[in-house]
Amino acid sequence: MISPVHTHTHKLYNKVKNKKRSHATKPIDWFYLYSRTVSNIRGTGLWRNGLCPFHPDRNNSFGFHLRDGGYKCFAGCGSGSGLQFIQRIYSIPYHLAVRLANGEDVYIG
Known part of the structure; x- marks a missing residue:
């Protein structure tokens, strides 16, 4: 049997974990976010494909997924979420x- 203290802590952890997860899973307009730095x-x-923002590019070597936001540079710059x-x-x-x-204003210094 789990003691009440552990149960309470566990419930609190789940609330925090679920709250964090809900922030990251809101519908995101990936096309808008990528179009701020990816051209063509x-x-x-x-x-969708475009010019890679991580290296000088003349051909569209960068791809991104509109639904999940994943990206990949086919010239070798990398890939990820x-x-x-x-x-x-x-x-x-x-x-x-x-x-x-999520569309919030963020100061990037």
Whole structure:
């Protein structure tokens, strides 16, 4: 049997965990977020291609997914989630990337 203290702590942890998760899972307009830094966006369907913002690019070597926000540079710059893209492009921590993705104003100094 779990003691009441542990049960309360466990419930509190779940509330905090679920609250954090809910912030990261709001519908995000990935096209808008990527179009702020990716140029020459082309494509139809869920994947779009554009010029990679991480290196000088003449051909569309960068792709991103409109539904889940994932990205990949086919020239070798890397890949990851949409939040990882925001972290990398703006050099900010995860919690600020979540706020930015949710449409909040974030000071990036």
